[in-house]
Each structure stands twice: as structure tokens, then as C-alpha cells.
Amino acid sequence: MTAVVPTRSPTGSRPSGRGSTRRFRRLSRSGMAGCFAAALLVMVVLDQWLGLNVALYVAGTVAVGTALVYGVSRSLEGPRTAKDRLVTCLVYSAFGLAMVPLLSLAYEVIRRGVERLDGQFFTWSLLGVLGEGGGAYHAIMGTLVITALTTLISVPIGLMTAVYLVEYGSGRLKKAITFLVDVMTGIPSIVAGLFAYALFVIFFGPGVRLGIAGAVALSVLMIPVVVRSAEEVLKLVPNDLREASYALGVPKWRTILKVVIPTAIAGLATGVTLAIARVIGETAPLLVTVGIANATNFDPFDGRMATLPVYAFYQLTQPGVPPEFAIDRAWTAALILIALVMGLNVIARLISRLFAPKPGR
Secondary structure (H helix, E strand, C coil), X not given: CCCCCCCCCCCCCCCCCCCCCCXXXXXXXXXXXXXXXXXXXXXXXXXXHHXXXXXXXXXXXXXXXXXXXXXXXXHHHCHHHHHHHHHHHHHHHHHHXXXXXXXXXXXXXXXXXXXXXXXXXXXXXXXCCCCCCCCCHHHHHHHHHHHHHHHHHHHHHHHHHHHHHHHHCCHHHHHHHHHHHHHHHCCCHHHHXXXXXXXXXXXXXCCCCCHHHHHHHHHHHHHHHHXXXXXXXXXXXXXXXXXXXXXXXXXXXXXXXHHHHHHCHHHHHHHHHHHHHHHCCCCHHHHHHCCCCCCCCCCCCCCCCCCHHHHHHHHHHCCCCCCHHHHHHHHHHHHHHHHHHHHHHHHHHHHHHHCCCCCCC
16 A cells, blocks of 8 residues: 655645645734834824824824734734734733833932932921921931831741641641731731721820830731741742751751751842832821921930831921922922832842852752
């Protein structure tokens, strides 16, 4: 019996018949750009009749351009590639939509905040200042003091809890702690402030306002973040390292201190830095527990303290007369807060790169 082998034409294409395939052309990038340019032209024509604003311009251009890309791609490349291009356009559109509020917020804060970004803003407080002038030195120092106290409270508790969950925990107690940590992760910040305020009212009476109370409130928010990040990092440490240490007769606590934690130090430091960035801009707990002050106070155990989030809040909601000077100070305080959070995120990335374990020789 003789087998029949299909032959090819000299050009390399398959012969016509049941086994033939359709040859599609490709839609180039310039063709896609032309589709969106045509969509923009359509919106310009519609604007003559309807009077569209910027938002409708952008949304209409994206919608019409995506429809044109799908239609042209379907006719040139086939339905499968057309669907792929449609989903690609939708993904890029969603990304652009998500970037709009972020970029607009950054632009507005920078534009309004740089007006008072001078030396006086970093060296003066608001003590005795009415109207123009003054600064946020007392608020910056208060934020640094309270954030440092929060870190001192949260990091040891969070790291030891994570070590227990990964190295020692089992059974119902581990499940209960994990459940409580998950609940605390989603707790509203104002609830943490009310908890800290109620706790200090028991010892100091109603109306108490202390920097340490604000640190306790922020710790309630920071501890679960530290626990979850540290727990995930500790789980990434290979068990072979632990087993090798145990085989040498090293006790478990010493293995954790000398092997597990040094191996995971980069991830732990990154998680702590991101947790600090998470709480440094909280406003509601500090409104309840710390209040506001116009003078510089470095003692968290003695009276009210100013912090940047609360400072910006009061400058915006109670600007005084004339209001424009206080509003300018509020925008500058917001700009400094954004810069602090961005700086902490950059530091976290640098720590992750510099201290990450590298393959040995």
C-alpha cells in the first residue's frame, strides 16, 4: 500500500483544498496609531455639535479607537488576533485610567506645595504666627518622634509574632493568632485611635492628649503589617538551612537567630520600611489621641504634639483670616508627606537589592 504525501507549491504555500489555510496580513503599529488618530478626528467632529469636555474627549477617543482596531484587525488578521488586540487595548485603557488620578494628584500637590517649600517652612513653627509666614518644623519633628516610637513598639512585637507563627506555632493557637492578625489588618484607623484614647483615659482621665498615645494607636495598625510581611519572608528561608544547623547540634532558638533571621534580613527590613510608610501618613488616630499644637514638643509623655497629617488637616479646615496662607502651608505639608512616603519606598527597594542573599562562590 502506497502512502500519499501532500506536496507543496514552489512558493512554499500549501495547496488549495480542505487543508489550505488563509494567509493574513499584519496590522502594524502605525496602523494602530492611525486607528486612534481617526478616532480623535471623529471626536473633533462630534465636538463641533455636542461641545465635549476633556474627559469625554479622552474616553470617546479610546472607545472609538479600540473599536476601529478590532474591526481592522478582524478583517486583516482574523478573529483570534483581533480578540487579542481588543483585550490588549482594554488592558492599556484600564492602566491609563488608573494612572489619571495618581498623576493628577501628584501634579496638583507639587504645583500647590512648592509655593511654600522654603527654608522658613522647615525651621519655624506656628507659635505666635498669624497669617503669612510660619512653618511646620514642630509638625515634622512630632511626626518623626511618634513614628520612631511606633517603630520601637511594633517591630519587636511583629517580628516575634511572625517567628512564633513560622517556627513554633501549631494547632488552634496558631490559627487564632493568624485570624486576629488578618482582622487587625483591615481595622479602620479611627478604631485604633479610639482604642488608644480609651486605654489612656483609664490611667490619665478624660481629655488626655499624648504623643505616646498616638504611637500606641499607630502600633495597632503597624503590627499586623509587620507580622504578615515578616511571616511570608521567613517562610521563604529554605528548610535545608535549618536542618543543617540542627544536624550540627545547634538549638532551635540559636538557629533562628544565627541562620533564619540573617538569611531573611533583607526581606524583613523591606517589610518594616513599608510598614512605616503605611502608618506615617495616618490622620484619624492622631486627631483623637495627640491633637494639635503650635509649639515644638519633643516629649511624647507631656502634652499635645503636632504631626504633619494633623497639621495639614487643621491648616485646611481652620485656616483663619485670610485663609490663603494656611491653605498654602497645608499643601506644602502634604507634599512633604508624599516625599517621605516615596523616600521610604525607595529605601525599601534599596535594602531589598543591597542586602538580598547572593549566590556564594
